[in-house]
Amino acid sequence: MAQHDDGGTNAAAGSAVEHSDLSDPGTAVVSSDAIQNPGLPPHRLRVTDIDPKKEKTAERNVYTLFYLSIVGSIFAVAAYVAFPITPGNTTSVRLNTLFLGLGIALGLLALGIGAIYWAKNLMRGDELTEMRHTTRGSDATRERAVEIFKEGNQESGFGRRSLIRNSLIGALLAFPLPGIVLFRDLAPAADPAKLLSHTMWKKGTRLTHDPSGAPIKASDVTLGSVFHVIPEGLIGREDALEQKAKAAVLVMRLEPDLLHASKGREKWNYNGIVAYSKICTHAGCPVALYEQQTHHLLCPCHSSTFDVEHECEVIFGPAKRPLPQLPITVDSEGYLIAQSDFHEPVGPSFWERS
Amino acid sequence: MTVTASRPVEAEVEPISSGGKFTTAAANYIDERTSISGLVKELGRKIFPDHWSFMLGEVALYSFIVILLSGTFLTFFFQPSMAEVVYHGSYVPLKGITMSAAYSSTLNISFDIRGGLLFRQVHHWAALLFIAAIGLHMLRVFFTGAFRKPREINWFIGFVLFVLAMAEGFTGYSLPDDLLSGNGLRIIDGLIKGIPVVGTWISYLLFGGEFPGNKLVAEFYSIHILLLPAILVAALGVHLLLMVVNKHTQFAGPGRTNDNVVGVPILPVFAAKAGGFFFVIFGVIVLIASLFTINPIWTYGPYDPSPISAGTQPDWYIGFADGALRLVPPGWEFVLWGHTWSFNMISVIIVLVVFLGLVAFYPFIEGWVTGDKREHHITDRPRNAPTRTAIGAAGVTFYAVLWAAASSDLMATHFKITLEGVIHTLQALLILGPIIAYHVTKRVCLALMKKDREIALHGYESGRIVRLPGGEYIEVHEQLSDYERWRLVSYEDYTPLMIRPNRQGKITGAERFRSSLSRWFFEDRISPITKGEIEQGGHH
Ligand code: FES
Numbered sequence: 001m002a003q004h005d006d007g008g009t010n011a012a013a014g015s016a017v018e019h020s021d022l023s024d025p026g027t028a029v030v031s032s033d034a035i036q037n038p039g040l041p042p043h044r045l046r047v048t049d050i051d052p053k054k055e056k057t058a059e060r061n062v063y064t065l066f067y068l069s070i071v072g073s074i075f076a077v078a079a080y081v082a083f084p085i086t087p088g089n090t091t092s093v094r095l096n097t098l099f100l101g102l103g104i105a106l107g108l109l110a111l112g113i114g115a116i117y118w119a120k121n122l123m124r125g126d127e128l129t130e131m132r133h134t135t136r137g138s139d140a141t142r143e144r145a146v147e148i149f150k151e152g153n154q155e156s157g158f159g160r161r162s163l164i165r166n167s168l169i170g171a172l173l174a175f176p177l178p179g180i181v182l183f184r185d186l187a188p189a190a191d192p193a194k195l196l197s198h199t200m201w202k203k204g205t206r207l208t209h210d211p212s213g214a215p216i217k218a219s220d221v222t223l224g225s226v227f228h229v230i231p232e233g234l235i236g237r238e239d240a241l242e243q244k245a246k247a248a249v250l251v252m253r254l255e256p257d258l259l260h261a262s263k264g265r266e267k268w269n270y271n272g273i274v275a276y277s278k279i280c281t282h283a284g285c286p287v288a289l290y291e292q293q294t295h296h297l298l299c300p301c302h303s304s305t306f307d308v309e310h311e312c313e314v315i316f317g318p319a320k321r322p323l324p325q326l327p328i329t330v331d332s333e334g335y336l337i338a339q340s341d342f343h344e345p346v347g348p349s350f351w352e353r354s
Numbered sequence: 355m356t357v358t359a360s361r362p363v364e365a366e367v368e369p370i371s372s373g374g375k376f377t378t379a380a381a382n383y384i385d386e387r388t389s390i391s392g393l394v395k396e397l398g399r400k401i402f403p404d405h406w407s408f409m410l411g412e413v414a415l416y417s418f419i420v421i422l423l424s425g426t427f428l429t430f431f432f433q434p435s436m437a438e439v440v441y442h443g444s445y446v447p448l449k450g451i452t453m454s455a456a457y458s459s460t461l462n463i464s465f466d467i468r469g470g471l472l473f474r475q476v477h478h479w480a481a482l483l484f485i486a487a488i489g490l491h492m493l494r495v496f497f498t499g500a501f502r503k504p505r506e507i508n509w510f511i512g513f514v515l516f517v518l519a520m521a522e523g524f525t526g527y528s529l530p531d532d533l534l535s536g537n538g539l540r541i542i543d544g545l546i547k548g549i550p551v552v553g554t555w556i557s558y559l560l561f562g563g564e565f566p567g568n569k570l571v572a573e574f575y576s577i578h579i580l581l582l583p584a585i586l587v588a589a590l591g592v593h594l595l596l597m598v599v600n601k602h603t604q605f606a607g608p609g610r611t612n613d614n615v616v617g618v619p620i621l622p623v624f625a626a627k628a629g630g631f632f633f634v635i636f637g638v639i640v641l642i643a644s645l646f647t648i649n650p651i652w653t654y655g656p657y658d659p660s661p662i663s664a665g666t667q668p669d670w671y672i673g674f675a676d677g678a679l680r681l682v683p684p685g686w687e688f689v690l691w692g693h694t695w696s697f698n699m700i701s702v703i704i705v706l707v708v709f710l711g712l713v714a715f716y717p718f719i720e721g722w723v724t725g726d727k728r729e730h731h732i733t734d735r736p737r738n739a740p741t742r743t744a745i746g747a748a749g750v751t752f753y754a755v756l757w758a759a760a761s762s763d764l765m766a767t768h769f770k771i772t773l774e775g776v777i778h779t780l781q782a783l784l785i786l787g788p789i790i791a792y793h794v795t796k797r798v799c800l801a802l803m804k805k806d807r808e809i810a811l812h813g814y815e816s817g818r819i820v821r822l823p824g825g826e827y828i829e830v831h832e833q834l835s836d837y838e839r840w841r842l843v844s845y846e847d848y849t850p851l852m853i854r855p856n857r858q859g860k861i862t863g864a865e866r867f868r869s870s871l872s873r874w875f876f877e878d879r880i881s882p883i884t885k886g887e888i889e890q891g892g893h894h
Binding site: 018020021022023024025026027029032033034035036037038039040041042079083084085087088089090093096097098099100104105106107108109110111112113114115116117118119120123124127128129130131132133139174183184186187191192195196201205210211218228230241242244245246248251278279280282283284285286288300301302303314316317319320321347348349350351352353354 | 547559591599610612613630640651660661683686839858882
């Protein structure tokens with residue numbers, strides 16, 4: 001039913017975009033005075049269609065490309081052997097990647113370009129036309145489909161026997177339930193909200209260097225310095241990463257009169273040394289950037305900025321809550337220790353937190 | 355369906371070579387067992403229209419195949435486990451460091467297996483290309499109206515593929531368990547925890563306990579190599595099947611109508627071009643992968659909740675979500691009724707879901723507004739659907755601002771402006787940008803349509819000045835050929851909907867809304883030129 005058209009005579013008449021589909025056009029304008037489709041323009045021959053010499057050249061180009069592709073693939077195999085990786089030598093890795101890759105790429109590109117070149121220059125060059133028909137099935141087909149459903153309904157009694165049908169629907173709805181329940185044990189039995197509210201810190205826990213775990217003397221914390229801190233005893237724990245994700249702390253020392261401690265928190269610092277949770281109250285990234293001049297902490301993830309002088313309240317960015325403060329003091333040997341755990345959950349907000 | 359050639363088919367029978375005999379026998383053997391000749395008859399000479407923009411979907415398809423091939427290779431070496439190991443491989447700077455098996459095996463792939471790094475990079479580059487190509491393909495389909503009936507469902511399936519591709523990207527990105535992807539996961543964890551009622555529990559179950567837990571890599575691995583690819587392949591199959599059923603759209607052009615397809619047959623031309631194009635895409639990806647490093651996880655180190663490097667960036671396709679998190683104004687979090695409402699997270703989720711929802715359902719919305727129930731196989735030139743094109747431009751701008759926001763800190767350092775300045779500018783742009791883009795685009799489209807009309811009626815300005823006998827000078831206009839003119843005048847034209855009462859004599863709210871949308875879409879339309887106008891226009 002389709003035909004090839006190369007002369008421009010078969011153009012259908014009609015509106016600017018012809019439609020044989022007679023469905024409701026909605027608010028489209030169907031004009032009777034529209035310009036008519038002039039039909040396909042005459043086909044222009046390629047040089048390879050006209051000139052046998054050019055055709056020969058094109059043919060030679062195609063098989064040369066295919067041979068080149070073989071060369072590329074073989075080169076890749078050779079490169080696999082010729083450029084081995086020597087342990088500890090990153091240059092050998094780079095060379096292996098480079099030459100293996102170049103060989104494979106040549107094999108693929110020459111093959112692909114060859115095929116396309118062949119199609120463009122030597123295969124049939126004019127365009128063909130095929131007719132479409134509307135997507136919907138023919139009326140007869142649709143009628144037959146409806147009939148089949150009717151027959152199915154009749155022969156099973158699906159519509160008639162409502163008890164069977166409804167109980168079937170019920171059973172189908174119920175059967176996935178165990179599948180959902182099964183996922184409960186992805187995580188242990190504990191209540192996540194409780195876990196999120198506590199960290200490893202407790203009264204007397206020493207503040208230690210991250211990652212070495214060496215305890216920190218208060219006298220070592222000079223003005224302007226910043227220490228990345230983990231609780232003593234973290235290293236070697238089986239859940240070290242989970243604990244660290246909550247307990248990581250930043251310790252800084254400011255002039256004591258720069259600190260604006262609120263009531264009840266005046267004793268949480270030790271001679272101007274303060275410890276704040278390193279876990280951003282926005283989405284939990286480590287708040288790792290400390291500006292010494294301004295005493296601001298900056299979270300690199302979404303730029304929330306916390307003011308250490310004012311109990312780490314948020315001065316910019318999407319975070320809402322200040323970084324929780326860890327109350328600290330020193331033990332008899334002069335090492336920094338925690339007075340207690342944080343007084344509130346650290347890190348991002350969650351529903352059960354209040 | 356057959357296509358008969360106008361060019362006489364060479365009739366002389368060639369003597370059958372022994373190779374030919376074998377082919378005949380083999381074909382017969384297979385057909386007698388599979389009836390495959392029917393399929394060849396049905397599809398072998400199917401016509402595919404040709405246009406450069408139709409290749410974008412092909413790029414997506416082929417890069418997906420490259421992803422499957424390279425990914426399968428990687429699974430042979432990767433260990434999806436967060437069990438702690440001490441690294442003893444050949445990358446010296448990390449020797450003796452404790453890390454997960456996932457990270458250490460990724461190091462081994464990169465530094466001990468020949469071609470391992472190459473194919474990690476092939477996999478990553480192909481994934482980036484895959485998502486980019488899907489995005490561009492969607493823009494092509496959107497701006498040319500190729501989503502209209504009967505292709506609305508296929509648009510939706512394509513949208514699902516886009517989301518699946520991003521999910522594949524994100525899960526794959528997280529597998530090496532390096533510092534960069536770990537911080538990405540941490541943000542996802544924070545985002546999930548912000549969901550009211552169920553957030554804490556979803557995070558708890560996802561991470562198998564508290565963040566980061568020891569389950570996630572194994573979980574994501576199953577999702578990344580089994581669950582999502584299975585759904586993706588199935589959806590892709592339906593996507594392609596529907597494309598065959600609906601046949602491809604074509605641009606308006608002489609000889610092209612809504613009832614035909616003009617192009618090249620699958621066998622041999624399309625098959626050769628498409629097959630060749632697959633190898634070209636594959637080759638380009640391998641070439642890029644052998645020349646340019648991507649995701650050098652060894653420089654980031656294994657995941658640790660404490661360190662982070664400044665200026666960390668997610669893969670480009672996650673940027674819009676990350677940017678949205680950055681643009682939330684300060685203080686959007688409240689405690690109410692004993693619970694924490696993190697609107698700094700919730701608002702982001704809502705905005706993204708609404709945005710993606712509008713993308714997913716746009717064809718149904720436009721179809722409802724126009725009420726046009728006819729099939730459309732001729733695609734629009736974007737200018738000929740000014741409102742749609744303007745909406746698209748607004749959407750692209752919105753996405754672009756979110757995306758740019760993901761690099762707000764880099765912009766601030768690069769252009770030496772304050773971070774606050776960058777964020778506030780982007781916040782303003784997020785609202786104003788789409789509005790401006792909408793109006794500018796619409797004006798440009800209408801101006802281009804007017805110009806087309808002008809040209810179709812009076813022809814081109816030839817640049818040739820002629821002096822008339824009366825002494826005045828005019829520029830000669832070169833008339834268009836019928837073929838050239840046809841491209842300019844063949845497009846659909848809609849009028850705004852007039853509200854009419856329904857059968858009960860009532861005007862429903864929905865109809866009112868539809869009519870106002872319709873007015874918005876079509877009130878300043880420019881109609882295509884008619885025959886009458888050409889005849890008049892001819893005499894001047
Ligand atoms: S995680 Fe710190 S600003 Fe978002």
